[in-house]
Amino acid sequence: MTAIELPEIELTGPVTAAKPCALHPQAMCPAFGALRVLARIDGAHPVMATDIGCNYGLTFVTHFYGSRKSLLTHQLGTSELMQGDVVEGTRAAIEMAAQEPGCELIPVISLCVAETAGLPEEMLPTRVGNAEVVLVRVPAYAIYSHPETKDVALSTVLARLGEQDGPRADKTVVILGEVFPADPLAIDHLLRRMGVEQTIVLPGRNVGDLRRAGRVGAVAPLHPFYNRTITLFRSWRIPVVGGAPVGISGTYAWIKSLGEMLHLDPVLVNQIAEAERAAAQAVADHQPIEGTVLVTGYEGTELAYARLLIEAGADVPYVSTSIGQDPLVLPDELWLRRHGVRDIIYRKTLEHDVAALDAFKPDFVLGTTPFCNIAKDRGIPALYFTNQLAARPFFLSGGMAATAGFVRNAIAGGARAQWMLDFFAE
Amino acid sequence: MPNLIRDIPETSGYWGAVWTVCNLPDIHVIADAPVGCYSLLASAVSNYTDAIPNLENITPSFIREAEVMGSGTWPAVENVYKGLHETGKLEGKQLIVVSTAESEMIGSDLSEFMGRLGYNAKFFHSESLTHDEWTGRDRALIWLWENYGGNSATTALEPGLVNIIGPTYGCFNAPADLHEIRRLVEGAGGRINVVFPYEATVADIARLPKAQVNVVMYKEFGHTLANALERPWLYAPMGLRATTDFIRQLAQMLGTTDQAERFIKREKATTLKPIWDMWKGPQGDWYSTTTVGIVATGTYVDGLRAFLGDEMGMPVTLTAARPLRPGDMDNIALRKAIHAGAPSFLFGSINEKIYLSEAGNKMTNFIPAAFPGPIVRRALGTPFMGYAGTVYVVQEIVNRLFETLFNVLPLDTAYGRPAGGPPVAAKPSLPWQPAAKAQLDAALSKLHFLTRISVSQELQMAAETYAHTQHLSEVTPEVVEAVLAGRQGERR
Numbered sequence: 069m070t071a072i073e074l075p076e077i078e079l080t081g082p083v084t085a086a087k088p089c090a091l092h093p094q095a096m097c098p099a100f101g102a103l104r105v106l107a108r109i110d111g112a113h114p115v116m117a118t119d120i121g122c123n124y125g126l127t128f129v130t131h132f133y134g135s136r137k138s139l140l141t142h143q144l145g146t147s148e149l150m151q152g153d154v155v156e157g158t159r160a161a162i163e164m165a166a167q168e169p170g171c172e173l174i175p176v177i178s179l180c181v182a183e184t185a186g187l188p189e190e191m192l193p194t195r196v197g198n199a200e201v202v203l204v205r206v207p208a209y210a211i212y213s214h215p216e217t218k219d220v221a222l223s224t225v226l227a228r229l230g231e232q233d234g235p236r237a238d239k240t241v242v243i244l245g246e247v248f249p250a251d252p253l254a255i256d257h258l259l260r261r262m263g264v265e266q267t268i269v270l271p272g273r274n275v276g277d278l279r280r281a282g283r284v285g286a287v288a289p290l291h292p293f294y295n296r297t298i299t300l301f302r303s304w305r306i307p308v309v310g311g312a313p314v315g316i317s318g319t320y321a322w323i324k325s326l327g328e329m330l331h332l333d334p335v336l337v338n339q340i341a342e343a344e345r346a347a348a349q350a351v352a353d354h355q356p357i358e359g360t361v362l363v364t365g366y367e368g369t370e371l372a373y374a375r376l377l378i379e380a381g382a383d384v385p386y387v388s389t390s391i392g393q394d395p396l397v398l399p400d401e402l403w404l405r406r407h408g409v410r411d412i413i414y415r416k417t418l419e420h421d422v423a424a425l426d427a428f429k430p431d432f433v434l435g436t437t438p439f440c441n442i443a444k445d446r447g448i449p450a451l452y453f454t455n456q457l458a459a460r461p462f463f464l465s466g467g468m469a470a471t472a473g474f475v476r477n478a479i480a481g482g483a484r485a486q487w488m489l490d491f492f493a494e
Numbered sequence: 495m496p497n498l499i500r501d502i503p504e505t506s507g508y509w510g511a512v513w514t515v516c517n518l519p520d521i522h523v524i525a526d527a528p529v530g531c532y533s534l535l536a537s538a539v540s541n542y543t544d545a546i547p548n549l550e551n552i553t554p555s556f557i558r559e560a561e562v563m564g565s566g567t568w569p570a571v572e573n574v575y576k577g578l579h580e581t582g583k584l585e586g587k588q589l590i591v592v593s594t595a596e597s598e599m600i601g602s603d604l605s606e607f608m609g610r611l612g613y614n615a616k617f618f619h620s621e622s623l624t625h626d627e628w629t630g631r632d633r634a635l636i637w638l639w640e641n642y643g644g645n646s647a648t649t650a651l652e653p654g655l656v657n658i659i660g661p662t663y664g665c666f667n668a669p670a671d672l673h674e675i676r677r678l679v680e681g682a683g684g685r686i687n688v689v690f691p692y693e694a695t696v697a698d699i700a701r702l703p704k705a706q707v708n709v710v711m712y713k714e715f716g717h718t719l720a721n722a723l724e725r726p727w728l729y730a731p732m733g734l735r736a737t738t739d740f741i742r743q744l745a746q747m748l749g750t751t752d753q754a755e756r757f758i759k760r761e762k763a764t765t766l767k768p769i770w771d772m773w774k775g776p777q778g779d780w781y782s783t784t785t786v787g788i789v790a791t792g793t794y795v796d797g798l799r800a801f802l803g804d805e806m807g808m809p810v811t812l813t814a815a816r817p818l819r820p821g822d823m824d825n826i827a828l829r830k831a832i833h834a835g836a837p838s839f840l841f842g843s844i845n846e847k848i849y850l851s852e853a854g855n856k857m858t859n860f861i862p863a864a865f866p867g868p869i870v871r872r873a874l875g876t877p878f879m880g881y882a883g884t885v886y887v888v889q890e891i892v893n894r895l896f897e898t899l900f901n902v903l904p905l906d907t908a909y910g911r912p913a914g915g916p917p918v919a920a921k922p923s924l925p926w927q928p929a930a931k932a933q934l935d936a937a938l939s940k941l942h943f944l945t946r947i948s949v950s951q952e953l954q955m956a957a958e959t960y961a962h963t964q965h966l967s968e969v970t971p972e973v974v975e976a977v978l979a980g981r982q983g984e985r986r
């Protein structure tokens with residue numbers, strides 16, 4: 069496991085006036101990202117290697133946000149560690165998982181305590197019965213954010229399962245990113261009109277999709293943190309489409325470059341790109357967002373959301389995220405800086421966001437639950453980024469309409485936040 | 495043989511300790527933790543167990559690879575301390591540094607460093623690689639007393655004062671149960687001294703020995719502190735008999751027996767009247783045929799079994815305490831048992847709910863009664879404990895029976911047909927082979943009796959229709975099997 073370099077946080081503009089003391093990192097337990105995408109695969113029965121506190125917390129959020137899937141682990145406490153039972157316990161849990169009906173994949177998720185104790189891969193089986201056993205190492209102390217462990221998990225299982233043999237499906241595209249269920253349908257529909265034969269959504273629900281993903285014509289990442297997965301696709305000589313179909317300009321550029329990459333009919337592609345651009349523009353023209361919005365989540369998608377909101381008319385002076393600075397986010401970062409965003413913070417902490425709240429006096433905040441708590445304490449309307457934005461379409465013109473409409477409504481209801489504050493302050 | 499764990503029902507000593515000490519607003523905790531052990535506890539899980547947006551008096555040392563690989567966690571803790579100190583976050587607070595499984599894993603015992611920090615800093619070794627959350631709470635409570643408390647021998651008692659020792663974050667239904675226990679204590683003639691730690695500050699810890707009696711809310715923790723306080727103490731009660739005994743015993747200790755007897759009498763005519771009315775009404779007739787299962791803390795398992803089983807006469811067909819007590823099923827065994835069949839009502843956590851849904855069981859009523867699982871239990875009117883608890887629990891059960899009944903009553907089939915479609919032609923009924931009838935009866939016997947009549951009609955019609963489509967002149971066991979299989983499939 070190599071450490072992820074934490075970049076120097078670059079602060080410019082008003083927030084820098086007093087560089088905040090960064091004490092409270094804002095990130096879901098990083099390992100959750102891996103657990104979530106693996107638990108959602110049909111026929112996958114995850115086994116965790118960890119202590120009971122970690123196990124409880126991660127199982128809790130997986131059963132809430134991931135899947136209704138029973139999760140197995142083995143006791144890993146003082147006596148097991150003293151006796152060196154980490155491997156033996158993991159193997160026993162794997163054996164039990166393999167007995168689940170329809171079990172095809174057993175991801176072994178090795179977390180902080182097990183990683184510190186050591187869990188040698190060669191001591192674990194690679195296959196039991198019909199199931200592939202894949203070790204996924206996600207010690208949270210070495211990976212900062214949960215989006216990044218989605219990438220670790222996906223690239224690890226893909227490296228095992230992705231099929232290289234057999235004919236290429238040149239007109240099949242992998243859509244890469246966990247998104248609202250209506251989004252891949254809309255994207256698939258649009259791509260088929262352009263001449264694409266099939267799309268595969270990863271990380272998805274299907275082991276077969278993981279296998280077929282090794283032979284597709286192109287991969288289109290919707291999120292900017294699938295670094296390892298993209299590297300893997302590149303090693304398979306599968307081209308990667310840059311950008312994402314977000315907002316007015318983003319959607320247009322994405323459609324054009326995807327069309328070019330797959331050698332689709334340029335006239336048709338252009339027609340569709342123009343039509344999407346016009347539809348997105350109409351959203352911005354007819355129901356623009358008015359007001360100042362802070363976009364401060366921990367999902368790794370914050371830059372793209374900020375971009376959409378700005379195109380829809382919002383003033384977004386500040387964007388923060390839990391992921392690190394990476395070449396993949398650079399295009400969005402440059403675009404945002406050109407469009408008036410003063411501060412973009414990677415690896416953010418609560419203190420960064422609070423400093424922005426002081427500096428920018430927003431009309432509306434999209435943030436983590438601790439930060440929303442603070443904003444509402446000041447009578448500023450705020451919504452939890454993860455729960456709210458993940459629950460509606462985001463991509464293409466339809467996503468723009470849904471997301472912008474939602475934010476417009478939230479700002480319009482802002483007076484309620486002040487009323488509640490006054491009520492409880494009295 | 496390694497000890498396998500399925501869907502772990504309890505967390506570690508670190509969680510229990512932090513969920514205990516962070517109730518005190520004038521304590522600040524530095525959790526010697528990687529980012530996830532902090533954020534899961536302080537927001538991701540507490541958002542949905544206790545409906546609090548964020549635990550504000552905890553900061554992580556933020557263990558990263560450097561700390562794991564050699565430097566140890568002290569420099570990180572010291573750094574965080576400086577930040578907290580400089581930003582004034584420790585003003586007026588007592589500082590506690592709490593270990594986690596990971597800091598223990600890398601051997602980080604920071605006790606000797608505490609002298610270098612201000613704010614009366616102390617190190618709490620949560621022993622998370624050994625202890626579960628309940629032991630963690632118990633240890634944290636006695637530790638608070640030993641570190642910030644007074645002296646039981648020299649503190650003068652104040653007659654009539656009662657402490658409630660118990661609720662912390664992560665205790666299912668704590669606000670409502672606490673509200674009810676407080677009401678009972680006051681009804682019995684007591685006055686509340688300290689609710690510890692739920693409503694306490696550090697200064698209150700020294701006041702604990704003033705109370706004449708302690709009430710310990712849960713069997714899982716708090717007894718060690720209660721013993722150390724050297725005052726008589728009682729467990730909080732569940733059910734009619736235990737609650738009445740509790741009030742009487744407490745009154746005897748406080749010398750308020752007359753007041754307590756008046757209270758009990760008044761309660762029977764007010765709070766408890768619905769129990770008596772439903773006992774005499776149609777609802778009471780259902781108790782003896784409605785089966786119940788309970789998977790929750792030992793406190794709730796014992797309390798609900800005594801009330802619903804012994805007092806109301808409901809057959810309690812499945813129980814399992816969390817944490818496990820000798821002889822209880824763990825989740826591996828419990829899951830198998832629930833897949834094989836479940837009682838009409840199952841009190842439990844999200845784990846049992848998952849096992850029911852895996853089995854395609856829609857007939858069992860699931861009633862939340864334990865963590866884990868996201869649920870809001872902040873209303874004061876939903877206790878399981880005390881007199882009010884008996885009424886709430888029975889009301890819940892009866893209303894869910896009504897709901898079940900509603901869902902199985904026949905709906906005129908015309909509503910399911912497309913408008914203007916042809917009416918369904920009546921078919922002559924078919925004879926049933928005895929084996930087929932026996933099979934139907936066996937399937938029906940697994941259902942709650944309230945739903946049996948409706949489901950029986952539905953299955954008979956389905957079987958006969960299916961037999962007609964197969965051009966059979968009677969209903970055979972194969973037909974019943976096919977219909978039951980189809981029904982099972984639908985439910986999945």
Ligand code: SF4
Pocket residue numbers: 097098099118121122123125126179180181206207208209528529530531532534596
């Ligand atoms: S031990 Fe590591 S993986 Fe587990 S909750 Fe803590 S930070 Fe997350």
